[in-house]
Amino acid sequence: MHIAFITTEFITEKSFDGGLSNYLYRTCLSLQALGHKTSVIVSTDKNETITKDGITVVRVKPARSWWFWLINVFTLFRLNPALLQIQRSASVRKALLKYHKLTAIDIVQYSSTMSIAILQPSKIPSVVRISSYQRFIDEQSGTPVNFRLKQKLYLNDLMLKRSQNLFGPSKIIGEFISKSFQKKVALIESPFTMSTIELQDSVVNQILDNTSGSPYLLYFGSLSKLKG
Numbered sequence: 001m002h003i004a005f006i007t008t009e010f011i012t013e014k015s016f017d018g019g020l021s022n023y024l025y026r027t028c029l030s031l032q033a034l035g036h037k038t039s040v041i042v043s044t045d046k047n048e049t050i051t052k053d054g055i056t057v058v059r060v061k062p063a064r065s066w067w068f069w070l071i072n073v074f075t076l077f078r079l080n081p082a083l084l085q086i087q088r089s090a091s092v093r094k095a096l097l098k099y100h101k102l103t104a105i106d107i108v109q110y111s112s113t114m115s116i117a118i119l120q121p122s123k124i125p126s127v128v129r130i131s132s133y134q135r136f137i138d139e140q141s142g143t144p145v146n147f148r149l150k151q152k153l154y155l156n157d158l159m160l161k162r163s164q165n166l167f168g169p170s171k172i173i174g175e176f177i178s179k180s181f182q183k184k185v186a187l188i189e190s191p192f193t194m195s196t197i198e199l200q201d202s203v204v205n206q207i208l209d210n211t212s213g214s215p216y217l218l219y220f221g222s223l224s225k226l227k228g
Helices: 019-033 066-074 080-102 134-141 147-162 171-181 202-211
Strands: 002-007 037-043 048-052 055-060 107-111 126-129 166-168 185-187
Touching: 002 019, 002 080, 019 037, 019 055, 037 080, 055 080, 066 080, 080 147, 134 147, 147 171, 166 171, 171 185
Parallel strands: 002 037, 002 107, 037 055, 107 126, 126 166, 166 185
Antiparallel strands: 048 055
């Protein structure tokens, strides 16, 4: 199969090398090891096609169309946040359809970030991976819900409603979205491979010494309200 991933970040980009980009990189390598072809279409600052460890990476710079500026002027730029996300989605949609003509794609996996899948074409089978849910993040962070934020939340919900298929690694978020939008959300854990195995138990030994047998929790990653 030829599996394409559409995302707002990937390890090839200077400004993004976090959880989502590394997850996509590991997934592509795992799929390639199983004999599949993988491609990544990423919204970024330049139009070009490169190769990273056998993965075709189509870098797409969002184009500022005439309608983008026209609507912004007539609305006094009040709809700029939503228009930026729509423009980004339109650009990767165009790149996807062009790439699909060159080499047929069997299925597309979109990331849920920045509503990148809001304009996904129906002619190519697709699935959206729910990395997080913006309303949860804002509520936990205490972010005031102003007009600009409401635009992003509306587009994100509309994207989930319009998606052909949904899945995610979080049971809590998956069940909430399934009930909220009456859409089935499959639970699929993210792949993880150990390139090197090295035992480093100094941290846990220090915890055990300080807690004198009390319960403790080991956590991998950074502690923040965004997680989960």
